[in-house]
Amino acid sequence: MKRREFLKFSTASCMALAAMELGGGKAFFRPAKAMASGELPGSLGAKEVYSVCEMCFWRCPIVAKVKGGKLVKIEGNPKSPANGKRVCARGNSGVQLLYDPDRVKYPMKRTGARGEGKWARISWDEALDEVAYNMKKVRKKYGPHALAYFDHGASAEFMRGLFMHMGTENYSNEPAFFQCVGPVAEAFISSMGYLVSGTRQYTDMGHAKAILLVGSHIGENVHVSHVREYIQGLANGAKLVVVDPRFSAPANKADVWLPIRPGTDTALLLAWINYVIQHKLYDKDFVANHCEGFEAVKEGVKDYTLEWAARICDLKVADMEAAIRMLAKAAPNVTIHPGRHSTWYGRGDVQRHRALAILNGLLGAVAVPGGLYLPTPVKTGKSECPECEAEVEEPDTSLKDDFPYAGNFPGNPTAKIIEATLTGEPYPIKLWGVNGVNILQTIPNPYDTMEAIKKLDFIFTESMMADEAAMWADIVLPGATYLERYDSLHTYDGITPYLAVRQPAVEPLFESKSSYWIARELAKRLGVDCYPCEHEVEYIEEELKGAGLTLEKLNRMGGIVSYKANPYRSRKELKLPTESGKVNLAVAHYEDDDFDPVPKFEPTPAPPKGYARLIYGRVPVHTFSRTMNNLWLHNEWPENHAWVNDEVAAKLGIADGDTIVLENQDGKRSLEVKAKVTPGIRPDAIYLPHGFGSRSKRLTRAYGKGASDQFLITHYENCPFTGASSHRTSFVRIVKGGKALDIPELRPLPREIPRFKKSA
Amino acid sequence: MSSSDRDLFLFLGRAFQYPDAQVALHGAWTLKKLARDLGLDLPDVPEISLEELQTEYTRLFINSPEGAAAPPYASIYRHRAGFLYQEGHDEALSYYREMGFEPVEGPEPGDHIGFELAFVGLLLEEGRLDLLERFLGGHLLKWYPELAARLLAARPHPFYAALAQVTDACLNRLLEEVVHEEKRVP
Numbered sequence: 018m019k020r021r022e023f024l025k026f027s028t029a030s031c032m033a034l035a036a037m038e039l040g041g042g043k044a045f046f047r048p049a050k051a052m053a054s055g056e057l058p059g060s061l062g063a064k065e066v067y068s069v070c071e072m073c074f075w076r077c078p079i080v081a082k083v084k085g086g087k088l089v090k091i092e093g094n095p096k097s098p099a100n101g102k103r104v105c106a107r108g109n110s111g112v113q114l115l116y117d118p119d120r121v122k123y124p125m126k127r128t129g130a131r132g133e134g135k136w137a138r139i140s141w142d143e144a145l146d147e148v149a150y151n152m153k154k155v156r157k158k159y160g161p162h163a164l165a166y167f168d169h170g171a172s173a174e175f176m177r178g179l180f181m182h183m184g185t186e187n188y189s190n191e192p193a194f195f196q197c198v199g200p201v202a203e204a205f206i207s208s209m210g211y212l213v214s215g216t217r218q219y220t221d222m223g224h225a226k227a228i229l230l231v232g233s234h235i236g237e238n239v240h241v242s243h244v245r246e247y248i249q250g251l252a253n254g255a256k257l258v259v260v261d262p263r264f265s266a267p268a269n270k271a272d273v274w275l276p277i278r279p280g281t282d283t284a285l286l287l288a289w290i291n292y293v294i295q296h297k298l299y300d301k302d303f304v305a306n307h308c309e310g311f312e313a314v315k316e317g318v319k320d321y322t323l324e325w326a327a328r329i330c331d332l333k334v335a336d337m338e339a340a341i342r343m344l345a346k347a348a349p350n351v352t353i354h355p356g357r358h359s360t361w362y363g364r365g366d367v368q369r370h371r372a373l374a375i376l377n378g379l380l381g382a383v384a385v386p387g388g389l390y391l392p393t394p395v396k397t398g399k400s401e402c403p404e405c406e407a408e409v410e411e412p413d414t415s416l417k418d419d420f421p422y423a424g425n426f427p428g429n430p431t432a433k434i435i436e437a438t439l440t441g442e443p444y445p446i447k448l449w450g451v452n453g454v455n456i457l458q459t460i461p462n463p464y465d466t467m468e469a470i471k472k473l474d475f476i477f478t479e480s481m482m483a484d485e486a487a488m489w490a491d492i493v494l495p496g497a498t499y500l501e502r503y504d505s506l507h508t509y510d511g512i513t514p515y516l517a518v519r520q521p522a523v524e525p526l527f528e529s530k531s532s533y534w535i536a537r538e539l540a541k542r543l544g545v546d547c548y549p550c551e552h553e554v555e556y557i558e559e560e561l562k563g564a565g566l567t568l569e570k571l572n573r574m575g576g577i578v579s580y581k582a583n584p585y586r587s588r589k590e591l592k593l594p595t596e597s598g599k600v601n602l603a604v605a606h607y608e609d610d611d612f613d614p615v616p617k618f619e620p621t622p623a624p625p626k627g628y629a630r631l632i633y634g635r636v637p638v639h640t641f642s643r644t645m646n647n648l649w650l651h652n653e654w655p656e657n658h659a660w661v662n663d664e665v666a667a668k669l670g671i672a673d674g675d676t677i678v679l680e681n682q683d684g685k686r687s688l689e690v691k692a693k694v695t696p697g698i699r700p701d702a703i704y705l706p707h708g709f710g711s712r713s714k715r716l717t718r719a720y721g722k723g724a725s726d727q728f729l730i731t732h733y734e735n736c737p738f739t740g741a742s743s744h745r746t747s748f749v750r751i752v753k754g755g756k757a758l759d760i761p762e763l764r765p766l767p768r769e770i771p772r773f774k775k776s777a
Numbered sequence: 778m779s780s781s782d783r784d785l786f787l788f789l790g791r792a793f794q795y796p797d798a799q800v801a802l803h804g805a806w807t808l809k810k811l812a813r814d815l816g817l818d819l820p821d822v823p824e825i826s827l828e829e830l831q832t833e834y835t836r837l838f839i840n841s842p843e844g845a846a847a848p849p850y851a852s853i854y855r856h857r858a859g860f861l862y863q864e865g866h867d868e869a870l871s872y873y874r875e876m877g878f879e880p881v882e883g884p885e886p887g888d889h890i891g892f893e894l895a896f897v898g899l900l901l902e903e904g905r906l907d908l909l910e911r912f913l914g915g916h917l918l919k920w921y922p923e924l925a926a927r928l929l930a931a932r933p934h935p936f937y938a939a940l941a942q943v944t945d946a947c948l949n950r951l952l953e954e955v956v957h958e959e960k961r962v963p
Contacts, residue, residue, distance in 0.1 A: 039787040045895040049879040116861040128832045134842030137831040580780035717844030
């Protein structure tokens with residue numbers, strides 16, 4: 018065939034082109050390998066990779082379907098005793114996390130001002146050298162505790178070890194504890210001797226004859242196996258009592274819904290405890306043989322009557338009585354759910370959950386079907402390879418000092434780290450590492466957090482998506498998603514015990530790397546002697562060996578091994594892991610730290626005049642603030658709505674669907690959000706689903722959609738036991754058309770409850 | 778042999794990749810010469826440091842506070858939902874395969890504009906005009922104009938504005954000539 022040049026260029030152009038080394042296209046293409054023909058449609062004929070989900074932290078076993086090197090579908094692992102072939106909306110949408118164009122693709126360094134969002138892609142070597150250099154420099158100049166690490170999830174574990182090795186006590190500032198489960202975890206450890214409710218909740222809802230949920234909105238927050246157990250219980254006829262100021266998804270299914278005045282739950286629980294004792298509804302045998310401190314509890318709650326609680330809680334005596342009778346009748350097969358997210362009001366949070374523990378004990382709902390149950394540990398081998406723990410020497414003044422029970426949890430109270438970073442007291446904090454957590458959408462008062470960031474010498478993140486935290490970072494490291502990496506074995510010790518392992522469905526995209534690889538490379542540069550295995554598979558095989566498995570064998574078996582559960586105990590053999598082996602109805606050792614062994618009602622300050630309490634929760638298709646930019650999930654639930662009581666709305670002239678702004682007690686305003694006008698919320702509360710209202714323009718879909726509860730939570734108090742930060746101690750009024758509207762008070766406040774004062 | 782046609786598209790492909798010292802050194806000058814030959818009236822490209830060029834590239838093509846202005850992947854534009862490794866990627870790879878090629882993927886996917894422009898160069902070199910016409914009409918020119926539009930809307934540094942426009946002119950002129958050639962030669 019005749020050849021000619023199509024585009025006639027001048028000699029100058031040709032010379033310019035000739036000056037470049039263009040390599041004849043070899044950098045772009047190579048000869049193709051033969052391709053299999055006759056491809057089946059959709060996910061048919063796909064390779065199946067057994068793995069474990071991490072769209073939330075419940076970690077359902079999944080099967081990833083891969084075709085031509087691409088992930089095309091995610092299903093539940095049909096062999097999983099927990100979720101079976103089901104995954105939730107988020108689990109399905111992992112495909113979107115993997116292929117989201119807004120992913121962090123390369124290591125990047127900041128080239129503009131901090132927070133401005135100007136970046137240049139750099140090499141891994143440069144990025145890691147920079148991080149290591151700064152960690153060493155800050156440690157040398159200010160001491161080890163000047164390093165702080167905010168982390169969450171499986172991707173964060175390896176780097177956490179490095180921070181520990183560098184000697185900081187601020188190595189694991191998990192939102193999991195200090196923004197979430199800290200108070201409930203402490204209450205049940207002291208009452209029952211084990212972590213009844215932390216990452217997991219050992220509640221046997223599937224076999225319950227009655228279930229009590231206080232503020233928990235299962236179904237709006239979704240852990241697939243939990244939801245299944247809960248639905249199984251209800252399908253078998255379990256009665257349901259829901260205490261919630263809002264007509265939540267479970268309130269919708271409840272036999273009794275108690276729309277309680279926010280902040281008064283402990284009053285209701287104490288009155289119920291008193292009622293159970295006075296009416297002899299408790300399990301006498303269980304209390305006599307398996308509980309400590311009954312008399313102290315009896316004495317401590319004797320004045321809390323249903324009539325008193327009715328006034329405090331703004332509930333009807335008859336409803337409260339019907340509810341507690343319903344629960345007591347089902348005893349011992351009753352789930353008094355301990356709750357999970359428990360950092361509500363600060364001061365009374367541990368005691369609220371203590372009251373729930375007492376109710377569990379009185380009703381004998383421990384280690385029996387339908388009650389709390391005991392975990393069944395799954396035995397695996399141990400490898401030293403993924404471990405990098407070290408003894409951390411506490412400083413003279415520790416950030417834990419004011420909180421006698423903070424020591425039960427890794428890391429330090431988050432609020433104290435922010436405070437120390439801002440003030441330099443009791444010691445300076447000059448470098449933050451952030452991994453797997455969007456600190457601005459998780460920790461109360463993000464304005465303080467942003468100010469604190471400005472004081473740092475250095476901040477880096479390991480991120481999958483360019484969220485608010487990444488925007489402030491000096492160096493951003495692209496972390497591989499759970500679909501692109503291995504992680505340590507996943508064992509579930511709940512009612513359906515199993516073992517599974519996270520395995521990559523595809524190679525990491527762009528230059529993202531597994532968290533193990535990143536930590537290993539950083540360890541080398543820091544001179545930390547950790548993570549000797551070159552590849553994750555080495556230690557996974559070692560761990561599997563202890564369970565009589567190999568990776569190959571596990572995959573042959575369908576990626577999962579189930580075990581027989583041992584959740585219940587006969588009364589004769591029941592011995593709880595407390596000192597006495599019994600339920601501590603009263604916690605004697607609390608007295609040593611001037612806390613009450615038996616909970617008392619301490620009122621939580623009510624909204625100031627003209628404001629309603631801001632409460633928040635979840636929507637079933639999103640996880641925290643992490644998934645709002647996920648295309649499929651965004652499509653399902655793009656923005657949140659502010660729930661406003663219908664009577665309040667009528668008085669303020671607000672119609673359903675109106676665009677409003679919320680303004681808090683400190684004058685901070687939300688982005689625009691639509692009002693959902695409903696009788697399904699009390700007039701003294703306004704509800705926002707959490708995680709929306711992103712301020713990161715990088716999250717191109719989520720940016721500016723809805724309002725962020727977090728950016729309205731500027732007032733918080735610390736739990737005196739654990740140091741956890743409260744999240745329901747901020748108040749809002751409504752701004753419409755630029756005009757601030759006071760919330761009318763439709764439910765008069767009893768005199769026992771003081772109002773919130775700003776200076777307090 | 779039309780090695781200058783090939784090299785032209787290899788150059789454009791290279792210029793759409795993350796800039797290195799060579800692109801920073803010769804790129805603007807080369808674009809200027811090409812623009813003049815193509816009769817494009819483009820403003821001068823002021824001198825720019827490598828780091829500034831890289832920062833600008835990152836903003837436009839990788840990650841920026843507004844999201845990358847113009848993600849350089851066919852998949853983004855050829856799929857209604859706009860995400861990576863979807864139909865647009867399959868489409869590109871099927872054309873490469875017809876030629877007996879597969880892209881050297883990693884870190885970038887094979888539907889990156891750099892690969893596609895280099896592919897045009899290689900088709901020219903091999904004289905595969907039939908395939909070239911189908912590739913341009915059925916794939917590359919179905920999405921490149923939107924990439925260029927998004928890029929220019931982001932007020933890019935003149936280097937990238939010039940690159941977008943020179944590429945646009947080359948592709949369109951090429952399509953015209955190829956169609957013409959195909960008709961002329963029975």
